[in-house]
Amino acid sequence: MTAPNRPLLLVSTLASLDGLPPEVRAVLDARFEIAETDRAAGGRMDEGSVLEIVGGLGEGVGLVDPRGEVLWMNARLAAVSPAMLRAFADACVQGLEQLAEFDTEETTELEAGGPHSVRESLSLEESEFEVVVAPFTAEGGERRAIGLLLDVTANRRLQNRIEQVDVAGGELLDLDTEWVSRPVTVRLRQIEDRLARGIESILGEAAFEVRLVEPRTGQLELVMSRGIEPLPIGQRMFARPEGHGISGLVASSGEGYVCGDAASDIRFMSGLPEAASSVTVPLRRGERVIGTLNVESTVPCRFGEEDRFCLELYGRYLGLALTILDMLVVERYTTNRQVVENISSEIRGSLAALADLAGRLDLGGDAASAGSLREATAAIEARLDTSAGGPQSILGAEAFLRDAEIESTLSGHRVLVADDEPQIRQTIRAVLERCGCEVTVCEDGAAAIEAIEATGSAAAEPFELVISDVRMPDRNGYEVFRAAKDAAADTPVILMTGFGYDPHHSIVRSSQEGLHCFLFKPFQVGQLLDEVRKALRERAT
DSSP states (O other), rough: OOOTTOEEESSSGGGGGSSSHHHHHHHHHHHEEEOOOSSOOSSSSSHHHHHHTTTSSSEEEEEOTTTTEEEOOOOOHHHHHHHHHHHHHHHHHHHHHHHHHHSSSSSOOOTTTTOOOOEEEEEEETTTEEEEEEEEEETEEEEEEEEEEEEOHHHHHHHHEEEEEEHHHHHOOOOHHHHHHHHHHHHHHHHHHHHHHHHHHHHHHOOEEEEEOOTTTEEEEEEEOOOOOOOOOOOOBOOSSSSSSSHHHHHHHOEEEEESSSTOOOOOOOSSSSEEEEEEEEEEEEEEEEEEEEESSSTTTTOOOHHHHHHHHHHHHHHHHHHHHHHHHHHHHHHHHHHHHHHHHHHHHHHHHHHHHHHHHTTOOHHHHHHHHHHHHHHHHHHHEEEEHHGGOBTTTHHHHOOOOOOOOTTTOOEEEOOOOOOHHHHHHHHHHHHHHHHHHHHSHHHHHHHHHHHHSSOOOOOEEEEEOOSSSSSHHHHHHHHHHHOOOOEEEEEEETTTTTTTTTTHHHHHHHEEEEESOOOOOOOOEEEEHHHHHHHHH
């Protein structure tokens, strides 16, 4: 299909273009509508016809003899510097010499199977050029070169940047056995540090944020951030084209977005202080969009389409790294659960044998030994039930509640506990109240945040300790943590998560901002109390 408004180029016959190298012919086909004319005859084009054709091209074009003299040039070539013109002529001479190696007395280079043209590279004045050199035989038989000067600076720069992306992406995926064995929070911190270095090398900027799409709700959860302030507590962002900023648009459309002027772009949501421009790209798992990567700058119009392209390439590495991390977390979760179930299955058979032994002792008249054996068996079964309960249990709580005494060191301290699992929050409440604490329990994150904020607006003192689950249906652990710190910066916070699973990456973000500690469910009641004592002691100092 012919492009509209292309200038008409008349040639003697269409076959007369066969003498041009493919590179030049491709440029002609793209820029002109070519038609035949009876202006000249003879099959192949003469020198004047060739120069008339190529003289109107946008690139620099020149005719050079074997001695390096420029016999003719178009306006574009005439505008270059003397140094560039000299380098162009030298490249044409070198090209002719290379092409001459394929010539014979009886055949042309085309018939002999030699090259139609050669390319010579030039680096001059901080720019990169290529010269396409094609042979041409004048009427007197002298060999000459038609040279096409191409500015490839942008292409070379893009190639170099793609190589930078490849290096930075390789660092993201440099995963060894030591990395895999570390806790999920440590692994995420390392990915964030590598990501920061990669963005710095690719874009020369340091402020970024990564958000992942929560599959059930479509909410864009903040995972990693450097220099960009998080949304206020209670404000949410979803993968929707309207009303949720540039990240919401990118996550819903799967298309990158360059914001040149943050002040005039109604989609831009403030993040980096004094931000003037941004570039946002989707993160993908295969063809599915799993999140967004957003980079901001205080410089207006800082990013262009080339930046967007490079960041999208880098985003594919990041998406793969986060996918691998999630797979490792889920694998560890399921493995731990299966191990507990297998051990429970094996031990219960032995417990049944012990119960049978207790029955025989009873029949033999040794009631005391039978009773002791039954008590020990029942205790083991209770432990197994608790362990098999996984994240919905606290190990050793039953024995503690039966035998523990009130601790003076914990008596009277005000503690808030938030967890959507009734068994967890009620067990923690019972344990802490047994130690003399005044405990407020909340069944979800919203209620916890409301209770925390109420202490800041009323005469009541803030909570002395906040214990919260990470994964709750309405608010995540980071939001509870942030509310506690906003109400009173010295309030220690303990976060809990099942088998190290941290779907909102709340632990990583909170750890960077002063989290006291995190506990992996199911944890021992003694471990909980040790951290509670430590947190309250540090707050008092």
